[in-house]
Ligand code: ADP
């Protein structure tokens with residue numbers, strides 16, 4: 583050991599090596615972050631600095647000012663922080679602001695789910711909102727009343743946007759969803775036909791209960807194209823029925839879009855002409871009617887294909 587130690591010292595004392603070590607020390611000690619650290623710790627003496635040189639260098643190599651140099655980062659997404667531990671200079675690693683922002687963004691994405699919807703409405707927003715027809719203005723006013731109420735945490739009814747194909751119902755639902763996302767309100771925007779087939783696929787799996795629960799409890803639920811799904815007594819009573827019953831009881835708003843009016847949707851839920859079915863359809867429709875304000879879209883078909 584003694585022998586190795588002395589041969590290392592011999593190398594370090596060679597003029598060329600000594601000069602480059604000195605250059606490194608100078609570079610490290612003139613790094614603004616290092617200067618700042620030493621200034622905030624006047625108790626650090628020369629000997630501690632020399633002992634901590636490797637740590638100071640580890641820090642200085644990765645940092646430009648107080649910014650991490652991405653390609654020099656030892657641990658991706660983390661930046662070195664100097665501190666004193668039992669009188670010795672040490673480096674700890676903390677998440678960078680960029681990583682924290684990314685994680686917040688991901689947490690938000692989780693709160694805002696959009697399922698089975700076309701890409702074209704993913705960025706739907708109110709600033710591009712076309713207002714050429716009166717009914718669209720009315721729809722926009724209803725949407726903004728809904729958003730204001732949600733923003734001020736008032737209880738409010740949901741909306742029932744109905745009208746023919748291509749008038750912009752899905753676009754408006756998605757714009758509302760995106761506005762809620764900005765407000766940090768958790769929402770699920772789901773296309774009814776996709777939702778129903780996914781529910782059927784999960785029915786015999788362990789994930790069904792949590793799947794159902796997420797639709798029951800999400801603060802705002804947006805169901806696009808209700809009435810376009812293939813209906814069955816199970817879908818009506820055990821899926822929509824259970825979800826909407828829970829949401830009504832807990833006063834959680836649900837917004838719908840549909841090609842069908844309330845009355846037409848009731849016929850769709852009736853399935854057969856059987857008296858029992860009719861009654862169940864009426865009961866489900868009652869929940870939808872009492873918890874939403876209807877908005878009719880009359881505009882022309884905007885689809886270009
Ligand atoms: P619907 O759901 O009523 O069938 P969509 O919402 O899918 O209709 O709208 C049809 C097309 O028009 C889509 O391409 C959509 O992006 C566009 N669109 C709808 N409403 C608006 C709007 N207010 N401003 C701009 N583009 C719109």
Ligand code: MG
Nearest residue numbers: 751752806807
């Ligand atoms: Mg649509």
